[in-house]
Amino acid sequence: TQLLEQSPQFLSIQEGENLTVYCNSSSVFSSLQWYRQEPGEGPVLLVTVVTGGEVKKLKRLTFQFGDARKDSSLHITAAQPGDTGLYLCAGLYTGGFKTIFGAGTRLFVKA
């Protein structure tokens, strides 16, 4: 069974703090995505990374794809209450067809 492990499972921080969440697997991805899900809604795509070592920035969010394409991280600078939500990583394994989702990191940013 191919697994995507996300850590931490839950994170509660103060507004203005920085944080990093991780997504790891023992298998190689052909591409990896990060989605954000707010309560009562479906996930929304934030970014797709496809090249080992790739770094993408989306305002205060920085996404990194590991050199070996087995892991990824999401770093948020100066977190705001609006960043609160469930962050899901989703991977398409090399030679695979369907996207596999991790269990998510639930982030709560306190004002």
Place this chain on the structure above:
Amino acid sequence: NAGVTQTPKFRILKIGQSMTLQCAQDMNHNYMYWYRQDPGMGLKLIYYSVGAGITDKGEVPNGYNVSRSTTEDFPLRLELAAPSQTSVYFCASSYKLQGLGFADTQYFGPGTRLTVL
């Protein structure tokens, strides 16, 4: 565009009852998916469809059925509801080129929260 719409938003079923969760998209996407999301478990793929008339099983298909008679609609049928099917169900759609090993952008509906008592 409405995107992906799902009905109903909430439903309570008794054990053994049947129901159909409706899903529609107006983006002319070829791929459609049904997922269930349990607390702390992420999204599990139930069924997916690569186009009208073509469906296939995902990770957790038991107890469910689907059909795809049109590009727009992808209903999910529960025949004999069981407490283990209590979950939040998400429908998603995407445009994916055949044979391209690249993750597609999936657009999700707002979900249906189902409780089986």
